[in-house]
Amino acid sequence: MRARNSAAKQETEGASRTFTEAARRAQIVEAAIEVIAEVGYAKATFTRIAKRAGLSSTGMISYHFAGKDDLMREVVAEVFRVADGYMVPRIEAQTTAAGRLRAFIESNIELLGEFPKHLPAVVEVLGNVRGEDSTMREFCAAMDSLVDTHTHLIHEAQKTGEFGEFDPRVMALAIRGAIDGVVSRAAKDPDFDAVACGRELADLFERATRNDKRGE
Amino acid sequence: MRARNSAAKQETEGASRTFTEAARRAQIVEAAIEVIAEVGYAKATFTRIAKRAGLSSTGMISYHFAGKDDLMREVVAEVFRVADGYMVPRIEAQTTAAGRLRAFIESNIELLGEFPKHLPAVVEVLGNVRGEDSTMREFCAAMDSLVDTHTHLIHEAQKTGEFGEFDPRVMALAIRGAIDGVVSRAAKDPDFDAVACGRELADLFERATRNDKRGE
Amino acid sequence: MRARNSAAKQETEGASRTFTEAARRAQIVEAAIEVIAEVGYAKATFTRIAKRAGLSSTGMISYHFAGKDDLMREVVAEVFRVADGYMVPRIEAQTTAAGRLRAFIESNIELLGEFPKHLPAVVEVLGNVRGEDSTMREFCAAMDSLVDTHTHLIHEAQKTGEFGEFDPRVMALAIRGAIDGVVSRAAKDPDFDAVACGRELADLFERATRNDKRGE
Amino acid sequence: MRARNSAAKQETEGASRTFTEAARRAQIVEAAIEVIAEVGYAKATFTRIAKRAGLSSTGMISYHFAGKDDLMREVVAEVFRVADGYMVPRIEAQTTAAGRLRAFIESNIELLGEFPKHLPAVVEVLGNVRGEDSTMREFCAAMDSLVDTHTHLIHEAQKTGEFGEFDPRVMALAIRGAIDGVVSRAAKDPDFDAVACGRELADLFERATRNDKRGE
DNA sequence: GATGAATGAGAATTCATTCAT
DNA sequence: GATGAATGAATTCTCATTCAT
Numbered sequence: 001m002r003a004r005n006s007a008a009k010q011e012t013e014g015a016s017r018t019f020t021e022a023a024r025r026a027q028i029v030e031a032a033i034e035v036i037a038e039v040g041y042a043k044a045t046f047t048r049i050a051k052r053a054g055l056s057s058t059g060m061i062s063y064h065f066a067g068k069d070d071l072m073r074e075v076v077a078e079v080f081r082v083a084d085g086y087m088v089p090r091i092e093a094q095t096t097a098a099g100r101l102r103a104f105i106e107s108n109i110e111l112l113g114e115f116p117k118h119l120p121a122v123v124e125v126l127g128n129v130r131g132e133d134s135t136m137r138e139f140c141a142a143m144d145s146l147v148d149t150h151t152h153l154i155h156e157a158q159k160t161g162e163f164g165e166f167d168p169r170v171m172a173l174a175i176r177g178a179i180d181g182v183v184s185r186a187a188k189d190p191d192f193d194a195v196a197c198g199r200e201l202a203d204l205f206e207r208a209t210r211n212d213k214r215g216e
Numbered sequence: 217m218r219a220r221n222s223a224a225k226q227e228t229e230g231a232s233r234t235f236t237e238a239a240r241r242a243q244i245v246e247a248a249i250e251v252i253a254e255v256g257y258a259k260a261t262f263t264r265i266a267k268r269a270g271l272s273s274t275g276m277i278s279y280h281f282a283g284k285d286d287l288m289r290e291v292v293a294e295v296f297r298v299a300d301g302y303m304v305p306r307i308e309a310q311t312t313a314a315g316r317l318r319a320f321i322e323s324n325i326e327l328l329g330e331f332p333k334h335l336p337a338v339v340e341v342l343g344n345v346r347g348e349d350s351t352m353r354e355f356c357a358a359m360d361s362l363v364d365t366h367t368h369l370i371h372e373a374q375k376t377g378e379f380g381e382f383d384p385r386v387m388a389l390a391i392r393g394a395i396d397g398v399v400s401r402a403a404k405d406p407d408f409d410a411v412a413c414g415r416e417l418a419d420l421f422e423r424a425t426r427n428d429k430r431g432e
Numbered sequence: 433m434r435a436r437n438s439a440a441k442q443e444t445e446g447a448s449r450t451f452t453e454a455a456r457r458a459q460i461v462e463a464a465i466e467v468i469a470e471v472g473y474a475k476a477t478f479t480r481i482a483k484r485a486g487l488s489s490t491g492m493i494s495y496h497f498a499g500k501d502d503l504m505r506e507v508v509a510e511v512f513r514v515a516d517g518y519m520v521p522r523i524e525a526q527t528t529a530a531g532r533l534r535a536f537i538e539s540n541i542e543l544l545g546e547f548p549k550h551l552p553a554v555v556e557v558l559g560n561v562r563g564e565d566s567t568m569r570e571f572c573a574a575m576d577s578l579v580d581t582h583t584h585l586i587h588e589a590q591k592t593g594e595f596g597e598f599d600p601r602v603m604a605l606a607i608r609g610a611i612d613g614v615v616s617r618a619a620k621d622p623d624f625d626a627v628a629c630g631r632e633l634a635d636l637f638e639r640a641t642r643n644d645k646r647g648e
Numbered sequence: 649m650r651a652r653n654s655a656a657k658q659e660t661e662g663a664s665r666t667f668t669e670a671a672r673r674a675q676i677v678e679a680a681i682e683v684i685a686e687v688g689y690a691k692a693t694f695t696r697i698a699k700r701a702g703l704s705s706t707g708m709i710s711y712h713f714a715g716k717d718d719l720m721r722e723v724v725a726e727v728f729r730v731a732d733g734y735m736v737p738r739i740e741a742q743t744t745a746a747g748r749l750r751a752f753i754e755s756n757i758e759l760l761g762e763f764p765k766h767l768p769a770v771v772e773v774l775g776n777v778r779g780e781d782s783t784m785r786e787f788c789a790a791m792d793s794l795v796d797t798h799t800h801l802i803h804e805a806q807k808t809g810e811f812g813e814f815d816p817r818v819m820a821l822a823i824r825g826a827i828d829g830v831v832s833r834a835a836k837d838p839d840f841d842a843v844a845c846g847r848e849l850a851d852l853f854e855r856a857t858r859n860d861k862r863g864e
Numbered sequence: 865g866a867t868g869a870a871t872g873a874g875a876a877t878t879c880a881t882t883c884a885t
Numbered sequence: 886g887a888t889g890a891a892t893g894a895a896t897t898c899t900c901a902t903t904c905a906t
Contacts, residue, residue, distance in 0.1 A: 042258050057889045127343050170416040174394035181393020200386040208424040278898050474690045489868045559775050602848040609829020610822035632818040640856040710877050
């Protein structure tokens with residue numbers, strides 16, 4: 001493998017990366033997201049991605065990315081970037097844990113309406129990756145850290161008495177799993193109205209997290 | 217010999233499938249389940265499966281199955297068979313909808329302890345299948361029908377007043393997604409104690425489904 | 433390769449071949465003829481032939497024949513046997529060279545009506561065989577000897593003045609080729625009325641062979 | 649990349665096929681022609697063709713052709729192109745039907761001297777093709793249309809009285825069959841002097857077609 | 865003699881990656 | 886920087902043949 005993986009490039013060459021190169025990379029990542037969401041991880045070959053990106057050959061992708069793993073990592077990173085940009089303001093606008101949880105779930109599902117391919121793509125990638133390669137471990141770590149963050153926030157809300165008593169890690173996992181289930185379904189069934197699920201899902205987890213004994 | 221897919225064989229040749237052939241098929245399916253769970257759908261090649269099954273060549277698998285789709289269908293069928301055998305009695309022993317829901321979730325997760333590879337394998341397969349091939353559509357249909365069944369049962373429990381008011385389809389999807397999330401996690405992280413999650417998850421969905429207004 | 437090729441068997445074991453074995457061989461040869469005629473030489477696999485013969489496995493074929501070449505040789509031999517039985521009496525009933533030529537062509541084409549698969553099968557086999565293997569060379573030799581025989585008969589008829597002046601070898605080849613063309617066509621196009629061609633073809637070669645200067 | 653069959657490429661990408669790609673394709677087609685003529689259709693594998701073409705792997709062939717069918721279609725097309733280039737001027741230089749028929753036969757056989765592998769290759773391909781695949785049907789159609797054209801021309805010559813009375817379709821088939829027989833023989837027997845046959849064959853069919861009653 | 869499961873070589877095809885231009 | 890042709894490993898699948906029972 002060439003030493004030129006994107007991480008190395010970012011660190012050692014820094015600002016020297018030209019605008020057009022960045023644009024090329026973004027273009028490829030975007031195409032990859034679309035292709036992965038449409039045909040699934042297994043069939044998301046360089047050939048298909050290149051064709052979608054309007055590139056004449058797969059060599060272009062290998063030139064800009066150190067390998068398939070590198071491209072996939074960028075796909076995940078890009079989706080996270082977009083998701084953060086959309087969700088974080090909406091979550092931070094809330095003052096209660098319940099509000100933030102609702103904002104998290106609803107904005108996450110809303111994202112499916114705004115960027116219909118992004119979440120399905122990331123679910124595909126993370127569902128098909130193992131922690132074998134050191135470079136791959138980053139993927140899982142990223143997702144785990146999200147769950148961990150939730151676990152932590154839930155735990156805090158339990159300490160203030162806003163949330164009831166339950167295992168915060170299982171709750172975080174369940175929320176993640178339920179959302180991913182909706183995302184997967186939305187990706188495979190174009191008729192499925194994912195956005196309509198958002199409020200319902202938020203209601204569900206509100207009931208599951210609230211402290212019934214509060215104020216007794 | 218295309219026509220020799222398992223369905224055709226079962227229907228047209230009936231009992232003519234010999235004992236040893238059935239044993240070989242079962243052996244291959246078992247190996248496939250293990251390999252899929254361990255390395256993921258994309259890397260679960262005939263070569264790896266044959267090696268795991270102690271077979272001398274991939275040709276042996278092609279000899280016993282009409283193709284990869286056929287093998288995958290058998291994998292799903294076998295896991296469903298095992299899961300049904302384990303879960304159905306436990307579910308039917310319950311008399312209330314809440315009891316059945318809990319039994320469903322807990323026995324499903326317990327299955328991870330008894331057959332640690334089965335559910336991860338099926339999650340991998342169903343997560344990587346598109347409804348393109350007519351033979352593939354059966355997979356999705358099987359899973360969908362499960363969700364549909366739950367949707368229906370939830371709806372019934374709502375009519376009796378045992379469950380509260382919410383969209384039964386979203387609830388069914390959320391349950392499915394949460395369980396799959398736990399299964400996926402268990403598959404990738406051997407240290408993850410899935411079984412411990414069962415009761416927690418059941419508690420979670422009990423809170424989410426129960427009718428708070430009952431008896432008011 | 434096992435020493436037990438059919439030729440060896442016939443010569444060394446002679447009458448020791450049991451009736452049932454001969455029946456089995458005949459049954460396989462018959463199935464092979466049908467399969468070859470229907471799907472062509474390339475797709476005439478042991479699997480297909482065994483299925484057509486009502487055999488449970490291809491091993492049966494390998495048991496009775498030393499190999500694919502051996503089976504093919506038997507196919508050719510059987511067709512020649514049948515063709516001889518049908519054509520020779522009809523040819524020998526004629527007293528003139530022209531009559532014999534006509535009887536040859538017409539009875540050859542008529543054979544297509546009586547045994548629709550036999551000639552197409554042999555055309556397929558001989559068209560796909562090279563003289564590389566020593567065992568294969570027999571095939572070509574058989575066909576060549578037929579053409580040689582015709583060449584000789586034509587030459588005789590030229591000496592008596594019954595036939596005109598032309599290269600007897602080319603004539604023999606042309607007759608063979610024209611008949612094979614009709615046979616091929618008949619095999620691939622079920623609507624083609626081969627039998628109706630017989631007289632026309634015989635007329636054609638009568639005009640081409642007759643001595644126009646005779647009696648001048 | 650299924651869509652990259654030559655037809656699609658030619659139509660959708662038009663002139664975008666580069667010079668070197670066209671050269672590679674031509675080189676592969678040429679190698680295929682030689683291999684098919686030498687070892688026969690059944691044994692003309694990508695491996696053998698790649699080796700003959702000096703390519704490192706069979707993948708190269710799959711890269712340039714959509715599949716074996718595509719390559720075979722190109723083989724047939726290339727031979728037809730060469731044959732047309734050689735034969736059509738010689739045929740059109742003739743003013744009588746008899747002259748054109750002779751020119752057709754003689755130039756066809758002469759082609760065996762100029763391009764000894766071309767006609768044998770095409771006879772092999774067309775002899776081993778069934779009308780199953782839609783793409784294959786084109787082959788047969790191409791050959792049938794040639795026979796049909798002859799049938800028509802013969803019919804015209806009969807109406808002017810230049811040719812005698814006979815079934816034009818059978819005559820066309822016989823001509824085709826006789827030539828193919830010579831071609832086949834030439835392919836298998838390197839000592840066979842095909843060119844010498846040309847005039848003889850033309851004489852033969854001149855006698856068979858001429859109107860004996862003309863001017864009576 | 866007969867069976868059918870097993871074998872292993874070889875087929876076409878796809879893919880990520882490399883490299884000369 | 887960019888291109889696209891070439892590479893070679895890997896994958897699924899088929900086939901004739903063998904061998905223990």
